[in-house]
Amino acid sequence: MVGGDDGEREKSWGEWIREANDPARVAGKPEALEHLKVLDCSHANLSGCFCTSILGELGAEVIQVEPPGGDPARSFSPHGYQHMGTGLGYLNEGRNKFHISLNFETEEGREIFRKLARQADIVVETFQPGVMDAWGLGYRQLSQDHPGLIYCALHTYGQFGPKAGCGKADLDLVDQAYSGVTSVTGEPAGDPEHPAPWEIPTRQGNWMAWYAGGAWAAVAVMAALHFRKFAGKGQFIDVSPAEALGRCINYNLTYYHAFQETIPRVGNYDVGVFPYTYFKCLDGYVFLSGFSDVNWKALCTILERPDLQKQFPTISDRLNIDNMTIMYREIEKWTETRTYDQIYSAVMDYNRNIGEGIVAPGRISSAMEAMDMENFWVRRVFEKLEDPHYQRVTLANQPWKMTETPPRVKWICRPVGADNEYIYNLKLGWGPHQLEEMKRKGVV
Secondary structure (H helix, E strand, O other): OEOOOOOOOOEOHHHHHHHHHOHHHOOOOOOOOOOOEEEEEOOOOHHHHHHHHHHHHOOOEEEEEEOOOOOHHHHOOHHHOOEOOEOHHHHHHOOOEEEEEOOOOOHHHHHHHHHHHHOOOEEEEOOOOOHHHHOOOOHHHHHHHOOOOEEEEEOOOOOOOOOOOOOOOOOHHHHHHHHOOHHHOOOOOOOOOOOOOOOOOOOOOOOHHHHHHHHHHHHHHHHHHHHHHHHOOOOEEEEOHHHHHHOOOOOHHHHHHHHOOOOOOOOOOOOOOOOEEEEEEOOEEEEEEOOOHHHHHHHHHHHOOHHHHHHOOOHHHHOOHHHHHHHHHHHHHHHOOOOHHHHHHHHHHHHHHOOOOOOEEEEOOOHHHHHOOHHHHHOOOEEEEEEOOOEEEEEEOOOOOOOOOOOOOOOOOOOOOOOHHHHHHHHHOOOHHHHHHHHHOOOO
């Protein structure tokens, strides 16, 4: 219990931290990055867009620069569905940004960008390596007038190296494959010479490499900001989304050094821990974990199968692929005759009342089931917003809760060029006649 001032009753930790961190109470609190100005030139790529989405949630002023026809990433959407002219992926990551249009193919457009960059703290771009530099808009040129500029470029193969100039577009699926993660994802082939159609390397279900690249880029940008505070100068940041996802590859690389071979595809098994996977139950699938010796004994006690514990007593026994298959089938004989709630109750009763080892259960939820979970709504994992253009939209919220400078979603994505009048007037002093002239010439 936590004591309060002036005789306030003692609060539990849950009460105290919810009051301090509740996302419903962010109004009026300062924003950590509220004085920073960001130019996002992401093009047909969600990695840079996600990076600046993070910065925007933390308070930075983010200006999304699109070509006059709109960023091709606006078309990335299931079945080509457009909500009020914008695809679902872009709609989610266009939050908190001012959207302007600008044509880099014109000299006037490039000169306008130079003027905007002089007022910015951070530039983020996802063009092919050297494209911005060839336009005179790269770090080498912009930093001459603005030594404090932090410039972050994201591309599959990075900005240098044998593959950097290959001309391939940065695509999430390419990033996933290049990272090495795809090679260990998917079902194992029963017959390597004649694999079944589903026994192939498998992509991760979301744009995982793009999101990993954007997240690592945001971390690097904030580190560069900290350095600039003391050194007084900016720097160039080179991020490969493929390398960013590869950084999340746990022990695959060290496995190769240890055994001189790559980790085999084992589907929902794990070469490092077992049992640690999903099992069929009466109403879906349940996750069960009990891989250490004491936890494996606990699971076997819940299953009323001491013979299993004796048959596979050590971690080495349980990490043999053939043994995994045997254990999986035996465990599933128990789970498939019970509902998830029955399994959960049995596991938690053991954990609370016996406690020799711990078994971790979990439910495999559909998207709709996740949307209905009270805990998510209490913690504002999702947020419903009313927007004058997009109307009522539900977005995935930021994952951090912070007591002093919490992140927030202030608005969702704007239409193409929606903020041209405001931003060009604010930054460059344009009036309506100048803006109209630039539109006529195809510059904005």
